[in-house]
Amino acid sequence: MTSLRERKKERTRQALIDAAVELFQRRGYDKTTVADIAAAADIATRTFFGYFASKEELLFPESDERVRAAVKAIEERKPEDTPADLLLRALHDVGEASGEMVSPLAAVRVQLIQTVPAVRGRALQLQLDAQREIAGHLVAAFPGELDRVTAGALVGAFIGAVSGALQALMDNPTTNANANANARADLREATAIALRPWRR
């Protein structure tokens, strides 16, 4: 049962995100002040920080959603699965769960991660947190077989390879004729590279 309070709060929250995305696109991130966003959502400036701890955090609302998908894949381990199997399945599930990232928020986020240092810093921070959490669950899924440091290395290699490949993809001025298909192939290649030494 969602109370009126919760509904209203969620509505303002979404209004803030929508207003911010629109302003970021039109005037750029740096030229948009928190006061602008709040005004566009018809909210006092001070109240903004009751919804988001900082200007960057507005861009990462459902930060733990993808982590959940990965954790779920790990916890559904079958006895014959290797850690690498779980990571591959987790990545696949994450790709499904994030619905191809078609929201306008996701679009502007991708662009800002590449251009605004503060936003990129926040994104990297979240990625690091996700790595730690996934590594912890991986250790729990393989008791006695996988120690923390090795799990950290494995997850780091995996996520590092994927994001390294993605970064190289984005650096290239690619014509997006069939870029999506190529990207998928590249990602598969990247995971293969990262996991090859770990397969036994």
Place this chain on the structure above:
Amino acid sequence: MTSLRERKKERTRQALIDAAVELFQRRGYDKTTVADIAAAADIATRTFFGYFASKEELLFPESDERVRAAVKAIEERKPEDTPADLLLRALHDVGEASGEMVSPLAAVRVQLIQTVPAVRGRALQLQLDAQREIAGHLVAAFPGELDRVTAGALVGAFIGAVSGALQALMDNPTTNANANANARADLREATAIALRPWRR
């Protein structure tokens, strides 16, 4: 011949770093303002930003030194080397070259990376830049054999593995009570564990 101007500038630069490190240790990063640092170095607050673009940047003065070691290892490629060979050697050299990790600056930096989000963000950013640069040189060292995306994945996997292992090591202060004393030993151990699957 270094002019008096350059010498003076270098002296104040070092004075700023020293003063900052001392203040960070005694009062903490957040409780130390830029004005405090400038005052301790007998410099106007405004002048601080002529030396460092931001408060965090003071902590990373020689940011590209370790990258140079890696690049050097890559450029000394022998014909029979594979990309993985070069990265293994590069990371090994980096581990050796970080012998100056004993400076007070490095000590306080390690601590602040773990505790202050802004500092960690900056460190991650520098690591990402290093990855991109190394990947670029790797592509140049294997013309026609290695594309950008694959190189990005490979470098990401290596560096991700090492830093993931290092992070896992640092997260656990309980185990190996003596290991926490020396950051360099941690780096060595993390590298060994992270890269073991790649060795043949």
Place this chain on the structure above:
DNA sequence: ACCGTATCTGCATCGAGTGCATTTTTGCAA
């Protein structure tokens, strides 16, 4: 000693973020 230039400095200003006290809104019971 002189002058052009690099550097330093004070000052005004902006924007992010916080603490606090006050007001408004909501949930719930009488």
Place this chain on the structure above:
DNA sequence: TTGCAAAAATGCACTCGATGCAGATACGGT
């Protein structure tokens, strides 16, 4: 409906990081 406590919103003052600008100062070469 009214009364009341909790939650949320708001205004205000303030700190701090960072930038732009103009004037003062120090340096290097002549």
